[in-house]
Amino acid sequence: MTQVLHDDVEKALEASSKILQVRGRVIPSSTEEIKLIAELTDGTIVEGESNILMVKSRLQSYIRQL
Numbered sequence: 001m002t003q004v005l006h007d008d009v010e011k012a013l014e015a016s017s018k019i020l021q022v023r024g025r026v027i028p029s030s031t032e033e034i035k036l037i038a039e040l041t042d043g044t045i046v047e048g049e050s051n052i053l054m055v056k057s058r059l060q061s062y063i064r065q066l
Contacts, residue, residue, distance in 0.1 A: 009028060009031040010031065013026050013028060035047055035048070036048065036049050036052065036066060037066070038052045038056075038063045038064075038065070038066050039063070039064045039065050040055070040056060040059065040061040040062065040063060040064060041061050041062045041063075041064050042059060042061045044059060044061065
């Protein structure tokens with residue numbers, strides 16, 4: 001939705017709320033792009049929420065810190 005509305009997060013949330021008929025107001029934790037990076041107990045550094053879950057499972061390692 002932000003791509004359609006030229007990276008305007010607030011407009012994208014407003015449009016999404018109307019489409020999904022959300023009651024109340026959706027407030028983002030940030031309007032900036034956020035990259036989630038994790039360090040696993042084996043020292044591996046992984047970037048991206050879905051990548052973290054995939055690599056963590058494949059390596060059978062735990063997350064040391066985010």
